[in-house]
Amino acid sequence: MTMYAKHAVTIFMLLGLLFVQGAGEDVVASNDFESFQLVVTAVGSTTDTSVQAALLKGMLLGLEGRRSVRAPEGWSTLSNTLACSTSASVRQHALALSQIFGDTVAVASALECVQDSSVAAAQRCSTLSLLLGQQNQEASQLLKVLIDEPALTLSAIRGYAVVRNDEAPAVLISRYSKLNAQQQRAVVETLASRKAYAEALLEALKMNQIQPSAVPVQVARSLKNLLGKKFTDVYGALPVVGAEREHLIKKYKKLCKPSAVAAADASRGRAVFQKTCAACHVLYGEGGKVGPELTGANRANLDYILLNSVYPSLDVPHAYRTVSVLTVDGRVVNGVLAEEDGTKIVLRTPEQPRVVIAKEDIDFRKISPQSMMPDGQLDAMKPQEVIDLVKYLRTTEQVELP
Structure with a gap:
């Protein structure tokens, strides 16, 4: 009986655990590598x-979300074998694991892969x-070249x-006007992710290199927290809807x-x-999951809408409140909590469904009672x-796009 067959049940139970949220990380966090050792043995025992x-x-x-993890025994030999596999997935997964295990050859190979336009x-x-x-500084230095390749721009x-880079503001702002709408929004969000970047964004707003209208309200909130009054002096006051709520509801109800x-x-x-809501809300099986799903909501009720x-x-339901994280190297991330375990948290943002942050990298985090959805969304529409x-929100089945 092969080692793989002998441990088949255990292996697949472990595999199931690894795919359950948090279970795999708990194995690593406990420094119990026996289970991973078993997987490594199994991988080497089957073709x-x-x-x-x-x-x-x-x-x-x-x-x-882990860095500098000790490799299981025998991984070095096995990874050399897996590198010659006929399966691209096996080769790629093995290379990725070797990077996490700190293999300098694997890191060098990964850097070559990133720069190879034939891949x-x-x-x-x-x-x-x-x-x-993995906070690889060499990869960060490549970004100023990779940003000009359309497939890698975003x-x-x-x-x-992800990695602080003093060249980032100049690189991003100099290319901003030539980027598409999604890429421009990503630039604004990236420049709002660190105080040093945000200072450069503020100057770009002053110089009209980037228009205030390009800064979404939820990003503006973060920038106000980073820069204070000097941001709102340029951007303008953030909308405060509470006091005007009844007036606005009457206005739109009349409309x-x-x-x-x-x-x-x-x-x-x-x-x-699709343009304003789908990044955060699912309706009829389509959309993002930053906010509550709307398919079963009380959409027939105009007051509710x-x-x-x-x-x-x-x-705001607790699961959809904004979580703000500041990392030890000064990165700010705002999103809703998608996952959490002993070693990491995963935030979901309107633009990125998974932003993984290792707990060892977190300086502090707080939960805001505010929704990620900005106030005044309807005011921006005709x-x-x-x-x-x-009309669309009150439908009972999906309709075709125009």
Whole structure:
């Protein structure tokens, strides 16, 4: 009986645990490497590449957010074998694990991979993300070159937030005007992630290199916390809806009178939803998960729609409150808590579904009663867009886009 067959039940029980939120990390956090040792033995005892890939992926999940982890016994020899596997997934997972285990050859190979334009963009992006997650300074220095490759632009922009780089503000601001809307938003969010970056963003706002309208309200909140009054002196006052809530609800209720909604276009409303709401909310199986799912919400009730649109922070479920994290190297991340275990937290933001932060890197964190959804969303829309959006939100089944 092979070692793999002998331990098959145990291995797959472990694999299941590794894919359960937090279980794999608890194994690592306890410094009990026996389970990982068993997986390593199993990987080396089978030639089934699909099994190898699944086990290696489980190990990666268990080690997510960790740095400088001691390699299991025999990993060095096994990784050399896996590097020659016919399975790309096996090769990539093994290389990623070797990086986490501090293998300098693997790190050098990963740096070469990131710079190799013949490698698939997705692999280059994932390799870059892992290198930056390991706080690799060489990878950070490559960002000023990678940002000019269209397939890597977004990853490079966001990479500047992960590892502090004094060149970041100049690199990002100099390219801002040539970027698309998603990339420009990523630039603004990255520049708001560290105080030194935020100072440069403030100067760019003063010089009209970046317009205040390009700074989302939730990002502006973070910038106000970082820079104080000197930010609002340039950006303007942040909206305060509480005192005007009843007035605004009456205003939009009058706008969305039954005859207007009846004549509205739900398809156009879906387009408005995709542009302004879908990054955070799921409706009919599509959208992000930063905010509550809307499919089963009380969407037929106009008062419910308007109250939650005008003043989303009135009553925020605990699971959707904004979590603000400051890391020991000065990075600021705002999002909702998606996962937490003994070694890491995972935040979900409107732009990134998984931002992994090792607990050892956290200086402090706080939970705000505010929603990630900014106040005054409807104020930024044209009147007909508001009416069309309300029509779409009150539908009972999905409609086609216009």
